[in-house]
Amino acid sequence: xxxxxxxxxxxxxxxxxxxxxxxxxxxxxxxxxxxxxxxxxxxxxxxxxxxxxxxxxxxxxxxxxxxxxxxxxxxxxxxxxxxxxxxxxxxxxxxxxxxxxxxxxxxxxxxxxxxxxxxxxxxxxxxxxxxxxxxxxxxxxxxxxxxxxxxxxxxxxxxxxxxxxxxxxxxxxxxxxxxxxxxxxxxxxxxxxxxxxxxxxxxxxxxxxxxxxxxxxx
Amino acid sequence: xxxxxxxxxxxxxxxxxxxxxxxxxxxxxxxxxxxxxxxxxxxxxxxxxxxxxxxxxxxxxxxxxxxxxxxxxxxxxxxxxxxxxxxxxxxxxxxxxxxxxxxxxxxxxxxxxxxxxxxxxxxxxxxxxxxxxxxxxxxxxxxxxxxxxxxxxxxxxxxxxxxxxxxxxxxxxxxxxxxxxxxxxxxxxxxxxxxxxxxxxxxxxxxxxxx
Numbered sequence: 027x028x029x030x031x032x033x034x035x036x037x038x039x040x041x042x043x044x045x046x047x048x049x050x051x052x053x054x055x056x057x058x059x060x061x062x063x064x065x066x067x068x069x070x071x072x073x074x075x076x077x078x079x080x081x082x083x084x085x086x087x088x089x090x091x092x093x094x095x096x097x098x099x100x101x102x103x104x105x106x107x108x109x110x111x112x113x114x115x116x117x118x119x120x121x122x123x124x125x126x127x128x129x130x131x132x133x134x135x136x137x138x139x140x141x142x143x144x145x146x147x148x149x150x151x152x153x154x155x156x157x158x159x160x161x162x163x164x165x166x167x168x169x170x171x172x173x174x175x176x177x178x179x180x181x182x183x184x185x186x187x188x189x190x191x192x193x194x195x196x197x198x199x200x201x202x203x204x205x206x207x208x209x210x211x212x213x214x215x216x217x218x219x220x221x222x223x224x225x226x227x228x229x230x231x232x233x234x235x236x237x238x239x240x241x242x243x244x
Numbered sequence: 245x246x247x248x249x250x251x252x253x254x255x256x257x258x259x260x261x262x263x264x265x266x267x268x269x270x271x272x273x274x275x276x277x278x279x280x281x282x283x284x285x286x287x288x289x290x291x292x293x294x295x296x297x298x299x300x301x302x303x304x305x306x307x308x309x310x311x312x313x314x315x316x317x318x319x320x321x322x323x324x325x326x327x328x329x330x331x332x333x334x335x336x337x338x339x340x341x342x343x344x345x346x347x348x349x350x351x352x353x354x355x356x357x358x359x360x361x362x363x364x365x366x367x368x369x370x371x372x373x374x375x376x377x378x379x380x381x382x383x384x385x386x387x388x389x390x391x392x393x394x395x396x397x398x399x400x401x402x403x404x405x406x407x408x409x410x411x412x413x414x415x416x417x418x419x420x421x422x423x424x425x426x427x428x429x430x431x432x433x434x435x436x437x438x439x440x441x442x443x444x445x446x447x448x449x450x451x452x453x454x455x
Contacts, residue, residue, distance in 0.1 A: 148328035151292055152342035152393065153315050162341060166332050243331045244375040 033205045040201030047187040051122040059130025066135040089128035097121045102193040118190050133175045137168035170240040177233035251300035273429040275439035278449030284432045292322045321390030325402040327382045329374040335385050336370045339392045360388040379407045397428045416441040
């Protein structure tokens with residue numbers, strides 16, 4: 027037990043890295059994903075929007091189609107060879123945001139597609155502006171539709187944040203790994219597992235609460 | 245008076261509406277009838293501005309206009325076949341949302357909504373969500389929502405097809421009551437009996453013969 031208290035501060039400081047990577051990525055990538063999904067959802071045949079949609083499709087294809095680990099290594103170790111240098115924290119946030127925004131964009135695109143056309147048309151004949159239609163009619167329905175998928179991604183994000191060890195950031199997993207190697211005991215890794223489980227337990231409760239909050243209508 | 249002249253509409257090279265003329269007299273109910281696939285709903289969607297005609301003109305009280313301009317002036321109200329109620333809002337909020345977004349105070353909008361709810365026998369459903377309502381109730385909410393913007397013309401797409409056939413006469417009585425109150429109405433229906441019950445004029449598609 028004494029040993030547990032001895033290594034806990036190191037694990038907690040590692041967990042702090044996990045938490046800020048998680049929080050910053052979410053706060054930036056969800057709004058970005060919504061904005062990008064609007065570009066993916068347009069049915070306009072205007073040349074500029076066609077080009078934007080084509081670029082966005084390539085973007086989501088690349089970021090969902092290659093490992094996040096590769097993307098991290100590419101940004102932090104690869105890009106400096108062509109003169110683009112990030113510090114560790116910026117590289118992590120830059121890569122995680124681009125990766126997760128690609129997933130969120132696809133999730134929200136699916137959400138927009140699932141809202142029935144009569145909702146848009148009702149809003150049109152009631153003479154609502156495009157923004158009012160999105161804000162009051164469509165987005166609230168999209169949020170309800172995408173909550174379960176977003177919840178999955180949020181839980182993945184906590185676990186994916188452990189990948190930051192590859193560019194030398196001291197997160198929870200790295201702290202446990204160091205302690206295990208140094209003291210030759212399984213205890214740190216077991217503790218790491220328990221801390222991940224706790225964080226994901228809290229997120230699952232929050233997700234369930236939010237889904238409940240939107241269960242008042244069908 | 246709403247007048248359409250020379251309306252043409254094609255979908256993928258197939259002509260749906262050809263050189264169609266239509267006049268809707270003030271305070272009257274016009275029924276547009278005809279078999280499925282003849283373009284009745286397309287015509288209604290053109291009038292409500294959800295589709296654009298390939299050719300033709302629309303005028304309101306003798307002045308050339310567009311459906312979008314009529315919508316902005318609040319001339320037109322539309323009741324969809326599947327009603328298109330907003331599932332996340334209560335019946336009252338479905339009715340007051342558009343008026344408040346257009347600048348009416350919540351108190352005024354609520355007052356107007358309460359009058360409409362009373363008139364359409366929906367007072368008990370005011371705080372219910374749409375998924376709990378019957379088809380007939382949903383339709384009355386959709387009508388109340390359109391009426392909340394004080395339109396001069398109400399357009400209905402197949403108002404009887406999503407309902408229990410037993411409710412058909414109730415819907416007819418309601419439309420006749422609106423007509424007696426001075427409302428101009430355009431009703432798209434494939435149901436000739438229903439058309440006969442509500443229409444001052446019947447417009448038969450595809451040839452546009454008036455009866």
